[in-house]
Amino acid sequence: MTTAPAASPAVPLAAAPSNDAAPLQPLLSDAVIVLRAPTQVWSDRDGAMGTAAVHGVYHGDVRHVRSLTVSCDDSAIEWISTAPDGPSRIVFGGVLRGVDDTTPDPKVRLLRERTVADGRVTETWALRSRMDAPIRTTLRLGLHPEFALLHEVKSGHARPQQTEVEIGAGSARVSAGPQRLELIAAGADVASVPGGIEASWEVEVPAFGEATVTWELVLHDDTLVVGGATAPPRWDAAAVAARASDPRLARWLTTALGDLDALRLMLPDDPDDEFFAAGAPWFFTLFGRDSIWAARLALPLDRDIAASTLRVLARLQGTLDDAQTAQEPGKILHELRSSSLEIPSEGISLPPRYYGSVDSTPLWICLLADARRAGMPAGEVRALLPALRAALGWIRDSGDSDGDGFLDYIDRLGTGLANQGWKDSGDSIQWRDGSLADGPIALCEVQGYAYEAALVGAQLLEDLGDETDADDVMFWRAWAADLKERFAAAYWIETPEGRYPAVALDREKRPVDTLTSNIGHLIGTGILDADDEARIAELLRHESMSSGYGIRTMSTGAAGYWPLSYHGGSVWVHDTAIAVHGMRRAGLDEAARAVVGELLDAAEGFAYRVPELHSGDPRAESSVPTPYPAACRPQAWSAAAAVVCLTVLSGQD
Template identity: 45%
Template sequence: MVICVAAPSFAASPRDGQLRGVRADGFYGHDRRLLHTACLLVDGREPEPIGLQPLGPDRVRFSSVHRYAGARTDDPTVIIERVRTAGEGETVLLRNVGVTTRRLRVELALATDLADIAAVKRGDPQTAIRCTVVQDATGLEWRTDTARSEVRATGDGALPEVTDGPEGGTFAWPRMLLRPGESRRIGLTVAGGAVPAPPGHPEAPRSAAPWTEPVVQGDRRLVELVRHGLGDLRALRLADPDRTDPEDQFIAAGCPWYLTLFGRDSIWSARMMLPLGTDLARGTLWALARRQGTAHDVFREEAPGRILHELRPADAEHGHGLRLPSRYYGSVDATPLFVSLLVDAWHWGLPDAETDALLPYAERAMDWVVETSNDDDDGFLRYYPRAGGLRHQSWKDSEDAVRDAAGRRIEPPLALCEVQGYAYEAATGLAGLLSSRGRVEASERLRTWAASLRKRFADAFWLPSPQGPAARYVAIAVGRGRKPVSGPASNMGQLLSTGILDADGCQDVAAWLAASELNSGWGLRSRSAALGGYNPMSYHGGSVWTHDTAIAIHGLCTAGCHTEAYALTDGLLDAATRFEYRMPELYGGDHRTPGSPAPLAYPAACRPQGWSAASGVALLSALLGLHPDASDRTLRLRPMPAELLGPMSVMGVRLAGATLKIGTTRSGGVKVTGLPAGWEHPTDPPHG
C-alpha cells in the first residue's frame, strides 16, 4: 500500500493510485473511511501506470499514460499525473504531449462504505452506502446515522456531469478537448467524519512542530534516518483541543490502524524526541493527564491514577471477541512510563512551572503503580485483564505475545520483566524530582519501595542457561507463584536503561542481545530464533521491532557495552536503507547472511509509525551518550568510540531552552558549545 498521512487523516491505495474499494483502499479521517473508491477512467479504460513519487509524508504523485490503438507511434501521447494529499483530496492533471488534438471522455467512479477503521482492519465485508447529488450539483454526499462524507469536484473549464445511485456515483467530463501541448486539471475535495463529531477528540495541529530541526553530520544512514523520521513525525502530530495557546501536541501511534492518542506509544515517541526540546513531552503529558483515570470502571479498565491506553472516536469491535471502549485504560506500562516521561523532561529542562503543575498527576500515577504492586501476592506490577479486553497489556500485546521456550502460550496474570524495570525507573526518578522540591520523606518512601522491587526482581526473574552466550538470562515474565517463563526474548533489552539491573546483570543481558539468537543482523528479534514457535514474520514471536531495537541500543550504550550496541546499530541502519528510511513498525527477522534478501515489513505493520520514526533521534542520543541531570545541572556524555561508527556532530540539541552543538572526533574527544547558564559538561565520561 502507498500511504500519505496528515493526522488525523490519511489515504491508502495500491501503487497505481486507483481506489477500487478493496483491502484498506480509501481516504480516511478520525478512524472513518470517507471514500473507498475513486477509479479514474479515460475513454472507458484505466490509464497505464508508469510510476509514483512521494512528495512528502502527506502527498504522493501517481503517473500514468493513455495510449491510442492505431497511432503512428508507440509513444504515449496523453500523460496523467494524479497528486493525492491526505486530509484534502486529489488533483488529476491530463496533458496532451502529442501532435494530434484529443477529445477525451474522463470519468471518476466514487463510492464508500463509511466503515470504521476497526472493521477495515478485520477485513469484514461492508455494504456500499447510497449517495446523493449535493444541492448545487458539484458533488456527491454519503450519509448514515453516525457518519457522513462529501466529495466535490473542481477543475479547469466545465464542471462535471454528476450522477448518483445505490452503489456509488460518477463525475464525468464527456467531451474534454486537449489540443497539442494543452492540459486540463480536475480537482476533488474529500471531507466528512463522525456525526456528531466526538467532543474533545484530538485534531490536526495548527502550529509548527514542537521540536528543533537538527543538523546532523556523520554516518549517512543515521543522517537520513533522522531526516526522514522527523518528516513522518510532523505528519503524525495531533493536538489536544482542550488547550490551544500553546497547543498540546503529541504523536499518534501509527498509520493506518492507530492514528490517535496511545499512552504507551505517544509517551515513547516523546521520550525519544527529548533531545530536540521538551514541548512535545509537555503536550503529551498534558493530553494524557487530562484523561487520567479518576474512577473504577471494569469495561474501560479504568482506575484512579491509571494512564490511558488508547482513545477512539467510538467504541469498536476488533474481532475475536475483543471489544474496546472509546476511552480504554488496559495497559500496565503506560502509567509508569508517564512518570518517567515527566522525570526525563525535567532533566532536559522542562520549565519549573510546567513540571510542578504536572507533578500531582505523576504522583497519582505512581500511587497506582505502588498500590497495584502491593496488592499482588509477589509484589510485582502485574496485569489482570477483563474478559473481552486486551489479553496482554504491555507493548507485546498480541494474543500469543508470551510463550515459553517450547512455544506454549502463557496466559495472564503476568508480571513482565520490562514492566518491573519501568516501575523501578519511575519510582527512583520521581524520588529524585520530589527530593529537588524538598519533599524528602516522600522521596525516601519511593526509594525504599524501589529497592525492595529490585531485590524481588533479582530473586525471581533470572533463569540459568549453561549453553547460552551468558550463564543466565532474564525471563520475559513471571507467572503466579513467581514461576518464570522460559525462553530468551528481546524484553530484557529494555531493562538496561532502567537501573533495575546491576553491572553484572547488564553484561549478561548485553551478551544475549549481541548473540545471533536475538540479533538478526537487521535488528533485535522479539523472540530467540532457537526457541519453539519462533516465526520471523509473526507479530511478537521473532519479528524485529524498530523501537525495541533502538531502546536496547540506548541501554547498551548507557551500560558502556558499545561493541554490542554497535552490532545492533549497524544492522538497524542497514535495514533503514532497505526501507528507504521510512521504518515500519516491525519487519521480518530472518538471519542476515552475505547476499541474503532484504528484510520485509510485516504485512499489517504501521508505516509511518510514531516510535519507529522517532528511533533515529533515539539512536543519535544513544550514540552520543547524552545524559542531562537537572539536579546538579550537568550534561554528561559517553559517546560510542569513533573507531566503531566514526565521528559525528549535531547542531540543534535543546537543553533547558538553549541550543547546543555537540561533536565527537576520531581521537575520542567531545566538544559541547552553547550550554545554558549554570550548566556544566564534565570532562570525564560517566560510568554506565
C-alpha cells in the same frame, strides 16, 4: 439539489473483495499511504482504491470511501510512476496511448497529484500533450462511499453503512449518521450512480499544451475525539538530517521526521497540546504507551511534544476503580477511541476509553523526569506533580494485583487485552517449550520501568514538591532498593542459552524462561548492575537474538519462535531502539553503535520508511529485510527510532 440512495457498486468502481472466504486482516506491505492525521488514504501504486482490503479514504476511526477510480473514455491509462513527496503528497504518472500517435515515444501523459490534510483529500489531474493537434476526451472519477468502522476493516468484517446522497452543481454530499463527505468537483458533471458517485470532465488539451481538473473530498465525523495538529512542527527536518554522518541515516531522518510531523494529533478541547498518534492505519489516535515512547525516543528533537503528551495523559488519568474500562486511580490511559473496539474473533471488546496497560503509568513518570532534564520549565513540571503523586500511588496501591511486590496485570473481565505490556498479543508470553504462561503476569521490563519511576519520581518530589512530600521521597527510594534486590532474586535464570532475566513471573511466581527482547528494556533503568547490563547487551547481539536487521522479539532457541510471529520472533524497530537507548544510557556505546548499524540496514531495505515490525529472518538468508505483511506504517515509535540512532552516532543528545 437531488437526493438519491446509494446502491450496489457501478461499473466504474472497483468491486469489493469477495466475502466467501473467512475474513482476514488486511495486508499492508504493498499498499501506498498518504496521510495527515487523522486522515489517511491507502491505494495501489497507481493511486486506485478498491482491489485490496485496506484500500480507502479514512478519517478518524471510519473508512469514508471504499474504492476510487480514474478513467479516460478514449484510452486506457497505463500507470508508469509513483513519486512520494513526503508523507502527505504523492504524484502518480501514466500514459494514454489510446489518444497518442503511433511513434514509440509516449506523447500524452496524465500526472495525478494527491495531497492529504486533516479532513481533506485533494487531487489535481494534469493531462499533458506533445501532440501537434488538440485532444478532446472525457476524464471520469468514480468513488464508492462506505463509512465502515476501522476495527471492522481490520478484522475483515467491514460493513457499509446506509447512506444518503445529495447531488449539486459540481458537487455531491454523502452522509451516514454522524459521518459525511462532500465532493467538490468544479466544472464536472456529478451524478449518483449505483453504489456511489461519478464525476466527469470534458477536457480539451491544446496542441503541445495541458489541461487540468481538480477535485476535493472534505470529510466530517461528529464523533471524532482527536484532531490534527494545526501548528508547524518545532523541528527543522533538513537541519536535523544534516547532522547525520551516515547518508543512510540522513535519508531515514528525512522520512521519519516527515512521518512524525504527519502523525501529530491533539484533543479538540486542548488544541495546543500535541501528541503522536501511534501509527497507521489502525492506531490513528492516542495510545498511552506508544505516545509516551515515541515522545521519549524523540526527546532530543522536541521537548515540547513530550511536555504536551504528559499533560494530555494527565488530564485523562484514572480517578476511580472500574473493571469495565480497566481504570484505577492514578493509572495512565492505554487508548482513546470514538467508539468501542470490537474484535469478535478474539473475544475482545474495549470501551472507547481503555486503561488496560501495565506500563503506561511508570513510563509516564519516566518521561516526566526525562523532559525535566531536557529543559521542561519547572513551572510546567510542578503543575504535573499531582498527576505524579497519583501515578506513584497507582504503582503502590493497584499495580501489584496479588501482593507479591511486583507490578503485574490480569484482564479482570475476560473481554480486554489478555496481555497488557507492549507485547499485547494473546500468545506473546511463552515458556521455552511454547506453552503459554498463566496470569497474573509480572513482566520483567515493567519492573525496570517501575524501579526507574520510583527513583526519578522521588527526585522530582524532592526538588519541586513541598514539605508534605518528604515521607514519600524516603518511601520511594526504599521501595526501589527493595524492588532491585527482589528482582535479582526472582527473575534471573539460567538455560542452555545463558543466564538472563526471565521474561516474566507467572501466576505461580515461576520465572517464564524464554529468552526475549524484553530484557533489552531493562538496560539503563538502573535495576541491573553494570556487569549484568553488559551481559544482556551481549546476549541480544548473539545470533539467536540478532537477525542482522535488529533484535528479535524471541530467541530462535525457543520452541515458539517463528520469524513471522507478531511477537514471537519478528523484529520491532522501536523495541530494538529502546535497547539501544538503554545501552547508551548505560555507557555501552560499542554495542549501541553495532545495533544501530543493523537498524540502518533495515531502514535502507524499506526505502527509509521503516514499518511497525518485520520478519526475524536472518540476514544471511535475505539480502533485504522481509516484510511482516500486515505491519502498520508509518508508526510513530519506529520513526522516532531514527532520532535514537542519531544520538548514538553523533554522541550528542
